[in-house]
C-alpha cells in the first residue's frame with residue numbers, strides 16, 4: 001500500500017480549488033491517495049507591493065522549497081506565475097488541460113468595456129492589462145489594485161470601482177463566472193503567457209513520480225504554454241515592457257498547427273509591437289523564441305517601461 005501523495009498548495013481559495021482539481025484527476029487516473037498540504041508564502045502574508053518582496057516568484061519559491069525539503073511530493077501552481085528560468089532540481093511533470101485563457105471584465109450594471117462611460121474607474125494590478133486597456137482609447141481611468149479574486153470583485157460591488165479585469169479561468173474555477181460581464185477577445189486583450197493553465201511540479205530526481213504525473217499532461221496545452229513562455233523569456237531578455245501572448249493548437253492544411261499571437265507594449269499603451277506566427281506544435285519553443293526575436297527586431301527592444309501605477313511592478317502578472 002503506497003503512502004498518500006502530499007500535494008503542496010498555496011492556501012488561497014483559488015489555489016486550493018486548483019489543487020483539489022489536480023488531486024481529483026490524480027486519484028482518478030492513478031488510483032493513488034492524495035492529501036493537500038497548505039504552504040504559506042510571503043506573498044500571501046505581506047501586503048506590500050510584490051515587486052519589493054521578489055515578484056510572483058515568492059508564491060512559487062515557497063512551494064519549491066517545500067518540495068526540495070521533502071515536505072511535499074508535488075506542487076500545483078498557476079502556470080502564469082512561474083518565472084521563465086529553469087529551477088534547479090525541479091521537474092515540470094505535467095501541464096493539465098487548460099481552462100479558458102482569456103481575460104474577463106466584471107463591471108457594474110452588466111456593462112461591457114465599450115459601454116463604460118469615459119472616466120470609468122477600472123481596477124487591475126497588471127501592467128499588461130493596464131497597457132492594453134489604455135490602448136483601446138476609451139478614456140478609462142485605470143487604477144492599481146491587489147488582493148485575491150473576491151477582494152477585487154468586492155471593489156465593484158461596493159462601488160469604489162466601475163469594473164475590474166481578471167482571468168476568466170480563475171473566476172470559473174471559483175464558480176464566479178456568472179459575474180463576468182464580458183469575456184475579452186484576445187484581439188483586444190492578449191492574456192498573460194500561461195494564463196488559464198496549471199503547472200504540476202515535483203523533484204526532478206523522483207523518477208517514479210515524474211512518470212506517474214505524466215498521466216495528467218495535456219500535450220497541446222504544454223505546446224501552447226511552451227511557445228508563450230518562449231516569447232516571454234526572449235522579450236524579457238531584450239526589453240522590460242509588458243507582454244501578452246496566446247498560442248493555440250489549430251487544425252491546419254497539414255494537420256495540427258501551433259498559432260501564436262503576441263504583443264509587447266509601452267506601459268502607457270501608446271506604443272506596441274504585435275505579431276503572430278505559426279509552426280509545428282513539436283517545435284513550440286522554437287516558434288515562440290523566433291517570434292520574440294522578430295518582435296525585438298521590429299522595435300520591441302526600443303519600448304521602454306514607463307512610470308508604473310502605484311503598487312504595481314514589472315513583468316507578466318506579478319500582481320494580477
Ligand SMILES: NCc1[nH]cc(CCC(=O)O)c1CC(=O)O
Nearest residue numbers: 078166167170195196197317320
Ligand atoms: N496573478 C494571480 C493569478 N494567477 C493565476 C490567476 C488566475 C488563474 C489563471 O490565470 O490560471 C490569477 C488571478 C488573475 O489574474 O485574475
